[in-house]
């Protein structure tokens with residue numbers, strides 16, 4: 479357990495009017511930025527989805543984002559998924575929304591997808607599969623196979639994205655860019671998984687051209703996977719790339735999911 483989890487009650491459901499207003503304004507600002515970037519990049523309106531990156535935020539803060547129009551959330555740590563799941567599922571159901579893999583509001587209701595966007599240890603897979611519908615941080619065959627086995631045993635299909643380390647930075651997870659196409663084809667063929675796309679974290683540098691090059695390479699990789707027509711790769715359409723710092727660049731380079739935390743919720747006290 480990390481320090482912030484010791485002093486912040488992640489299951490808390492009650493936040494101040496002022497905090498709710500801050501979050502609502504954040505969501506609206508980010509949605510406006512996305513629409514404007516789509517337009518300026520000549521892309522269809524609505525082609526980029528906003529995923530709220532909710533690490534360190536509590537249930538009340540996350541529900542304020544959902545009430546403001548967020549329709550996809552992502553957590554980094556299985557422990558945080560577990561701590562918030564019950565409250566989020568119940569409050570979503572009260573609003574006529576299903577959350578992630580659950581069907582609390584009924585199957586004819588809208589679903590708010592719930593993604594895992596951080597590293598996953600194999601011993602946590604069973605815990606999160608009843609809750610999240612998509613794992614964005616699959617970076618190799620071994621993890622994919624373990625998720626697939628669990629999915630088959632539960633008779634479900636789990637969405638996965640292959641994470642690619644486009645920047646080559648040692649601190650980042652993800653497979654080597656040169657391995658991505660072959661890995662994607664193998665993962666796409668696994669029973670129990672649906673390969674829905676690719677994910678990357680932009681280079682942590684102050685150079686627009688370098689950041690863009692990584693995003694553009696991920697897009698070309700996705701296009702090559704689709705063009706291969708290997709069975710199972712036909713669903714590999716998503717490009718999850720872009721965060722608060724680089725979402726406009728990512729949208730210009732073809733992102734379909736931007737993962738945004740700070741611009742919605744404000745700066746994090748920890749991690």
Ligand SMILES: *Cc1c(COP(=O)(O)O)cnc(C)c1O
Pocket residue numbers: 531533554595596679721722723737738739740741
């Ligand atoms: C925290 C996080 C984000 C969002 O980052 P911000 O800079 O707060 O927008 C996106 N992706 C991943 C994997 C994250 O951990």
